[in-house]
Amino acid sequence: MSQPHFRTCNLCEAMCGVAITTGLDLDGETPIVTSIKGDDADPFSRGHVCAKTIGLKSLHEDPDRLRYPLKRVGGEWQEISWDQAFDEVEQGIRRVQREHGHHAMAFYAGNPTVHNLGATLFAAPLMSALHSRNKFSATSVDQLPHMLAALQMFGHQLMLPIPDIDNTDFMLMLGANPAASNGSLMSAGDPMGRLKKITERGGRLIVLDPRRTETAKCFEHQFIKPAGDVYFLAAFLNVLFTDNVVSLGELKGRVTGLEVLKAAVAAFEPEDVEAATGISADWIRRTAHEFAAAERAVCYGRMGVCTQPWGGVSAWLVNAINVVTGNVDAPGGAMFTHPAVDLVGLTSSSPALRGSFNRYRSRVRGLPEFNGELPVAVMAEEMLTPGQGQIRGLITHAGNPVLSTPNGRQLEEALGGLDFMVSIDFYLNETTRHAHIILPPTGPLEHGHYDLLFNTIAVRNVAKYSPALMEPAENTRHDWQILLELTERLSANTPMEKAVWKRVRQVVDRLNGPEGILDLMLQSGPYGHRAGNALHGVSSTLLTLLEKLPPARKLARQFRQLQLATPASGKAIGLSVAMLKANPHGLDLGPMEPGLRQRICTPDGKVLLAPHIYLPELERARQEMPQGGKAKKGEMLLIGRRHIRSNNSWLHNSLPLVKGKNRCTVMVNPADAAALKVQEGEELRVTSRVGDIVIPVELCEDIMPGVISIPHGFGHHREGTQLSIAEGRAGVSMNDITDEQWLDSLSGTAALNGIPVKVSLANPPAKVKRVRKVKVERV
Structure with missing residues (x-):
């Protein structure tokens, strides 16, 4: 049996540490996982794991997992070489765009994309190389309303307020079930253990949900009707204003729109929303006062709040409650993580990189883009509706939208009619079966891992790098290698561009791919130091080259901003990949601390409490409020x-x-x-x-x-x-x-x-x- 290998389980957002041992199969030839346990020395999860961790073994050893490219010929699949696969994918994409225009090719990124460091770094350049407005992801069947609220209120789509569950006295939870999800937009190793400590120290946790979930059974529970959240939240705010228990705390003088919000919720008396919510007016009033009186309180909403007809306005009102009770950027309230790779700081100087909304709309139904993506609910109709701009080709990465997006049967019909489809996925599933070519990447234990995005929404500042545990099979490819190859093929159209890409390849190889880029980000981040070594010179060369290539310019701008970043005072510890490798259990970088004043990205540096996009929507919700019956x-x-x-x-x-x-x-x-x-x-x-x-x-x-x-x-x-x-x-x-x-x-x-x-x-x-x-x- 091998010595334990310590890594982060990347199957959900919790970032739990695991200790994995390996051995050989019965033939004594093939390495297999012999055990997976919680890592007691992991400072974040402290030994906690859930049943899903066995999935790391299952995914690695699954005989159904694809290793080499497949081509669909008639109703059969044929294994082909990587060179042939890349050639045919390039030809297929170019043919679609030559005959029908750039927007005829679409891209869909599934949920696992953001659980993969290499895919997170290299998917964006490929999307840019398509020059298409038709980009989609799991965001619009998940957390988009929260990201929109962050953009509107704090000026950046990643300025997501995270519940400080380790220090709160009162948590009001809507539409979330951490006992099943392990926490979402609230990465917290051992989330239920942390939540139970709220009540152990004398605090309260109330769950509002149409079902008494596994989480609700552990705490106080109040039934609420589906899609009734907006009415409850508005009435809750109404009580706070009417009874004069609003207090901005440390945000006093740093908020605009307080009176506008007060006027907007004035029509939502608790008695008026009883039928729409199923909650008594007395309960709403009492709970609002108890929440406002708590020394440290936080309101938190998740999937049940987001994926419903009033998701956008509900996510905004969750933030608004935390603001007007003085619980934003305050210990025990809703705070902002300051991670080792500071994506907010990296992108805050560029309006385009902070996020966008409604710059353009979908062709058929006219739904708004968010951060360069259209809602996935329109993807099928954009394929099925003839006309200029109709989607005729598709790339999917690590997604199964036939099962995960609305009206899967309609999407099946649409996928079956595409001129060309390629899937980057290691399963032949309900979506990829429609592809013409499947490009399977390596499994999660066969490449290094760092939670680039989930550290941005963690309840504590931590950092951990997991090197590859298993050697990939011969002649296989990582996600980032597949994405980079396709980006180069679609971008290198002239002799000059081909020469630039040859140099880019050399630099990426020298950086060792994602690991070297991560090292640059860590060293230039708030816990690192200003890079003045050879790595910095290499990165400067890379950026100069990338800036010459339109598909890579966005990524280059991001890294250029990172190069100029100055570490936060008192936090620099020389953090690097080498340091993380020397600390395989991970490093605890400290609790969340107030810092909104330095990090907010609004033009005037103030929280925008009543963004104009929400006010008509809240009034429409009032007019359409169910009256019972x-x-x-x-x-x-x-x-x-x-x-x-x-x-x-x-x-x-x-x-x-x-x-x-x-x-x-x-x-x-x-x-x-x-x-x-x-x-x-x-x-x-x-x-x-x-x-x-x-x-x-x-x-x-x-x-x-x-x-x-x-x-x-x-x-x-x-x-x-x-x-x-x-x-x-x-x-x-x-x-x-x-x-x-x-x-x-x-x-x-x-x-x-x-x-x-x-x-x-x-x-x-x-x-x-x-x-x-x-x-x-x-x-």
Whole structure:
């Protein structure tokens, strides 16, 4: 057995430290993982891990995982060489753009992209090389409303306020379930352990959710109707203003729009929102006063807040509550991480890099872009609707949008009609089966890892680098190598550009790819030192070269700003990759500290409390506020749910993570089940505007009457995939009935919760014909 290898589990946002030992298989030839345990010496997670960590072993050893390029020929797949694959991908992309224009090629980045250092660094240049407006990602089925609120209120899309859960006295949590998700936009090794300490030290944690989730069962819980968050939050603010318990604390004099916000929520009396929220006015008033009176409090909302029809305005109101109670940039409130690689500081001097909104709109429906991406809810219609600018080709990276975006059946139809599609993915799944070429990257244990983005939203400042554990198979490619190769092929069109790219390759090789770039970022960051060595000279050469190439100019500007960055006073410790390798358990760089004054990116340096984009949306929400009334028989509201052993669709081919009781069920309150005359285990047909699914019933008193819950990421019954474990536990896809027209109209984020559906027995008992009685005369 090998000595333990210490690394960060990169399967979710928690950044838990693991200790992995390896050995050889029964043949004594192939290295395998023999154990995965929590790393007790990791300063962030302190030995905590969840069941998902076994997925690192499953992904590495999965016989279904692809290693070499595949080409679809008719209905069959043929393994081809990397040279042939890259040649055909280049030809396919150029053909589509030559015949239909640059915007005819689209790009979709799935959730795992940001869990991969190399992909995070090298995906953006490839997107730029396409010169297309049609870029999409999992952002618009996830956290986009929070990023939009950060951009509008603090001037930067990554200025995301993070709950200081280690120090708070009162946490109000909406639409989040850290017991299943391990925390989101709140990276926290051992999140439930940290949350339980709130109550252990005498504090409170209240969960508002249409379901008494695994998290809610550990704390106080209040049912709230799906999509009712906006009304609760507005009424909560109304109480704070009306009862004069607003206090800006250290933000006094550094906020604009306070009176505008007060006027905007004036019409939301707690009594007025009872029907829309299912919460009594007394409870809202009492909780608002208790929150305002707490010494250190924080309001936190996640998926249930974002992915619903009022996601944009709800995310804004969450921030607003923290601001007006003096709990932004204050210990125990909502604070801002100061990570070793400071992406906010790196990009703050450039308006374009701070983020953008509504610079252009989608061709068919006119939905707004955010940070150069369009909402994924329009991707299928942009493929299916003829006309100039129609999407005719697609690149996907580490994504399965057929199962993870709304109206998956429509997207299946659209993908089947593309002229050319290439997928960078190591699975033949429900999406990649439509590709013409699949380019599989190495697995998560075969390359180095650093959480570039999740350290930006961590509840504590930490840094850890994980070198590769396993040697990649011969003639395989890392994500970054695939992305870089395609970027070069699409960018090197002239002799001069080809010469520049040859030099770029030499410099990237000298930097050892992502590891060298990370080293530059660490040394130039707040805990490093001003780079004045050979590495700095190499980076300057690289930047000069990259600035000559249009697709790479954005990346070059980012690094140029980083080169000029000055370390924060008192924090420089000479941090580098070498230092992190010498500290394999990771380094604790200290708690979050107030620093908004130095980091805010608004023009006047003040928090914009009432951005103009939200005010009409809040008024529209008021006008459309549900007034109660009995729902029609069989009409209910659909919400999703997560499980600790699941992560969207990409861990369903791991037997240890899917074995046991069927998790793909529809949760129904017993009272609703009685009205429907359905029993546990029987099947319900759930129907929306776009289609229907049939799914077994799970009776559950923990779900609000009038609401049903179905998990996300299943539906592995499609033909043509190579997922032997997942296919045996196929389930059905919730996103076969989510509606691409049902979204947050402000941000374009898909509304995957609060969807109105009809529910009925899938196999109703046959009606028994009544037999007419016949009078019989006695003889």
